[in-house]
Amino acid sequence: MSSDFGTHIHISTFGTSHGTAIGAVVDGLPCGHTIDLEELRRFMKRRAPGQSLITTQRKEADEPVFLSGIVDGMLSGSPLAFYIANTNQRSADYNNLRDVPRPSHADYTARMRYGDSVDMRGGGHFSGRLTAPLCCAGGIALQLLAKEGIRVGAHLRRLGTVSDDEVSYTAPDMDALHKAGFETVAMLSPTARLNAINVLDRLRNDSDSTGGIIEVFATGIPAGLGNPNFDGIENRMSRAIFGIPGVKGVAFGTGFDACDHLGSEENDPFVWEDGIVKTITNHCGGIQGGITNGMPIVLRVGMKPTASISKPQPSFSFEKQENTSLLIKGRHDPCIAVRAVPVVEAVVALVMLDFLVEIKKELR
Numbered sequence: 001m002s003s004d005f006g007t008h009i010h011i012s013t014f015g016t017s018h019g020t021a022i023g024a025v026v027d028g029l030p031c032g033h034t035i036d037l038e039e040l041r042r043f044m045k046r047r048a049p050g051q052s053l054i055t056t057q058r059k060e061a062d063e064p065v066f067l068s069g070i071v072d073g074m075l076s077g078s079p080l081a082f083y084i085a086n087t088n089q090r091s092a093d094y095n096n097l098r099d100v101p102r103p104s105h106a107d108y109t110a111r112m113r114y115g116d117s118v119d120m121r122g123g124g125h126f127s128g129r130l131t132a133p134l135c136c137a138g139g140i141a142l143q144l145l146a147k148e149g150i151r152v153g154a155h156l157r158r159l160g161t162v163s164d165d166e167v168s169y170t171a172p173d174m175d176a177l178h179k180a181g182f183e184t185v186a187m188l189s190p191t192a193r194l195n196a197i198n199v200l201d202r203l204r205n206d207s208d209s210t211g212g213i214i215e216v217f218a219t220g221i222p223a224g225l226g227n228p229n230f231d232g233i234e235n236r237m238s239r240a241i242f243g244i245p246g247v248k249g250v251a252f253g254t255g256f257d258a259c260d261h262l263g264s265e266e267n268d269p270f271v272w273e274d275g276i277v278k279t280i281t282n283h284c285g286g287i288q289g290g291i292t293n294g295m296p297i298v299l300r301v302g303m304k305p306t307a308s309i310s311k312p313q314p315s316f317s318f319e320k321q322e323n324t325s326l327l328i329k330g331r332h333d334p335c336i337a338v339r340a341v342p343v344v345e346a347v348v349a350l351v352m353l354d355f356l357v358e359i360k361k362e363l364r
């Protein structure tokens, strides 16, 4: 199964949701940087399951065990390898799903691709659980980027129909985003947070789920990172972001909204300010021709409603070769996007570090 990305910093994830462990090997990280492991744990905890009633009730500590690549908290140059134990599997919840696939999860497609032996307990290798190693690798990337003056932060721009406050595309308040990241729902507006929690409570009672939009910002990015055509920022970023299960769309800057506008409305006019080139607006989300222009990188990530809902749904039986009704048991997130906010930050950080390493020899 293809589970890797990165050109200069190469990340390869392994494991399944109900196997012994999940983890990753990260090759190409710069040697000699101290990693604040407490900060890394705090970051990973933002994603970990089972911490409140509005997420899956599976409880996992998500504590990484490092096997190589870090000595006394310092990156040592060799490939970073770590695992995260699975401790709270309840595989019996998946017994009926071997025969009757869940609509819109990967049960059916995985079996078509890999055959009957594919391990799909808990979603197997397709599970959102595989985003824990991404957060470990990305949490390290975030710390390395911070040393270069680069910050990455995201918020839940929308949960169902509940919208958060808008964030400036030219000067996003990164401290506010950082703070919101530690809230139960990563929204800036206290009213929106309350409304979102009410929606999630209602969904839990109704055995249903909803989608969401994550909006992410990266500031302090120098102009001139990236490549044209097929290897640009949008290309490599999208490839990695679509590796997060449940992602259905990625839009840079104003994205599809740009299509309705006139050039005179959409163009980002340049301004020379004390020796620094800026743009007055940032509709392009800091990227032109696949290359950064020095303005904040802005992208939105659309996530679908959780597939596993506990309402009866039409499906079929492989064994009986007939239609049937499926009732899913188990512990699921009523909205994937809630816990995916730090995952998106992690992936954006890994991709931006990859581009930075491409031009900065001292980071190699």
Ligand SMILES: Cc1cc2nc3c(=O)[nH]c(=O)nc-3n(C[C@H](O)[C@H](O)[C@H](O)COP(=O)(O)O)c2cc1C
Binding pocket: 056, 104, 105, 106, 123, 126, 127, 128, 129, 131, 244, 245, 246, 247, 304, 306, 307, 308, 309, 331, 332, 333, 336, 339, 340, 343
């Ligand atoms: C953090 C996170 C948590 C998730 N939790 C669930 C869940 O509880 N139940 C579920 O059905 N899908 C969940 N998903 C999404 C599925 O893993 C995903 O829909 C499935 O693998 C099929 O992939 P696709 O939606 O990208 O096509 C989660 C995804 C992420 C990133």
Ligand SMILES: C=C(O[C@@H]1CC(C(=O)O)=C[C@@H](OP(=O)(O)O)[C@H]1O)C(=O)O
Binding pocket: 017, 048, 049, 056, 057, 058, 060, 089, 090, 093, 122, 123, 126, 127, 128, 129, 130, 132, 245, 330, 331, 332, 333
């Ligand atoms: C375990 C995590 O999330 C899981 C992601 C997931 C899915 O289908 O993606 C389904 C559920 O798995 P299980 O039935 O084993 O509880 C979630 O709990 C995690 O994020 O660490």
